[in-house]
Amino acid sequence: MTPGQKNKVYVSRDMASVALGADDVARAFEAAGCEVVRTGSRGLFSIEPLVEVESGGARTGFGPVGPDDVAAVLEGSHAARLGDVAALPFFAGQQRFTFARCGIIDPLDPEDYAAHGGWRGLDAARAMAPQAVVDAVKASGLRGRGGAGFPTGIKWQTVLDAPGKPKFIVCNADEGDSGTFADRMLMEGDPFCLIEGMAIAAHAVGAGHGYIYIRSEYPFAIAAMRQAIEISAQRIAPFTLEVRVGAGAYVCGEETALLDSIEGKRGQVRAKPPLPALEGLFGQPTVINNVLSLAAIPFILAQGAEAYAAVGFGRSRGTMPVQLAGNVKHGGLYEIGFGITLGELVNAIGGGTASGRPVRAVQVGGPLGAYFPPSMFDLPFDYEAFAQAGGLIGHAGITVFDDGVDMAHMARFAMEFCAVESCGKCTPCRIGSTRGVEVMDRIIAARDADPAAAEDVGGGLTKALHSRSLARIDNGREAQTALLRDLCDTMKYGSLCALGGFTPYPVLSALDHFPEDFGASAPVKEAAE
Ligand SMILES: Cc1cc2nc3c(=O)[nH]c(=O)nc-3n(C[C@H](O)[C@H](O)[C@H](O)COP(=O)(O)O)c2cc1C
């Protein structure tokens, strides 16, 4: 590894790596005469910009590095030398089924893709009858990774059996959940994998054309997918694909609003039935799946449904690319079989908070997910276990908060988010969320009213007057809290879709697990810790 020699180095061009300076680093290595291969990210952002230097067929990682570090990296003497990146504990513990190639291959080199197992799933699927492909997906136990966890094979069966023609494959790449980035990483780091999954789905259900719906905040993913579609057009023919760009409304991630948006209408939730599987895009039978659901398909067809189903926990089969974000030391993507506990993910893998302060809460599943305190960290990562605990896995985003967080403000934020993002079609969500913000404002005001101040300001306040004002604050808080629960009930059971229906999860979990932030006394189990 000598400066000036034609060394081969790998530098990520993932949007997060670029934000951390990867483009400047790549340019510096090019200027030093190196052959620079731009990859996706391996998924551990605390070591980005990561540079891997190839020598004798092996790669040695250095990270994070800057543009001034070229000589030290090429000499192998840089202090940020990591050695074999795959052997780092963060990666060695993972089961990378879907993200096996991400960070390793050149995302837009079809030969690199093929050399790393690409297209084997499509070849295997095309040698099978459509029903056999659907059966394999059913046997894998794969459930939708977009949030609802609906069995993918059953959805495909409905579309296969639907009489109408043409049929469509739609990929939901809206990825609106806070703290999530797995779809983006996959599209930027291994776009052919998604294309292969969609081509397999097309063969399985008899679809001729597909759409990938990506939010406009993902310009790198949009560019990567467009290029990859062009490059692989022959390989996936007669199936054809195109990218549609969404403006970034959260509700357009809801499948029927997304279909309206592709059709050129304002994205608004449709009442179900009819299911999109029967009457979806342009009224035709449509498979709509999340990026991660579709990107899991090539593995299932290439390695066998049993290999996928062999990993997991209960009815949650296979792997989940968990995304660690927020105030966490080792933020990134960690693909692992279901069943790992929440505590292992946050503390052992995430390394606790970036601030070094104690973890107080984690929100799992995006803005509609519940908040969990550390006392619930033995919860296994599993759809059913999370549902039983009053939460959801969603798209597997975990956002970590330290003890500086104000949970009443987080509950208010959940209501405000719903009010801002509501499509407006149904009353419990449209009006309820606005009333919810107002109730939260009153709860916070009551909590922040300082009774001691009444004593000072009043000067001559009698003891009786003072305790009456205390009682008034308490009554107000209790009445508002009861109103909040009532409102959440109405939203949960009366909303047309999960935006209004699931907003109560963050609100009520914050209230139940952190009552002291709402002005009540702390629960006994918390106080005992
Ligand atoms: C408000 C709202 C937002 C959603 N956002 C997304 C999203 O960004 N990406 C996604 O895949 N699914 C999202 N979903 C779930 C989709 O409606 C749908 O369940 C999913 O695309 C189905 O694919 P899957 O079975 O592969 O998960 C959202 C649902 C709701 C109610």
Ligand code: SF4
């Ligand atoms: S719950 Fe909200 S986002 Fe969903 S249909 Fe009703 S108004 Fe629209």
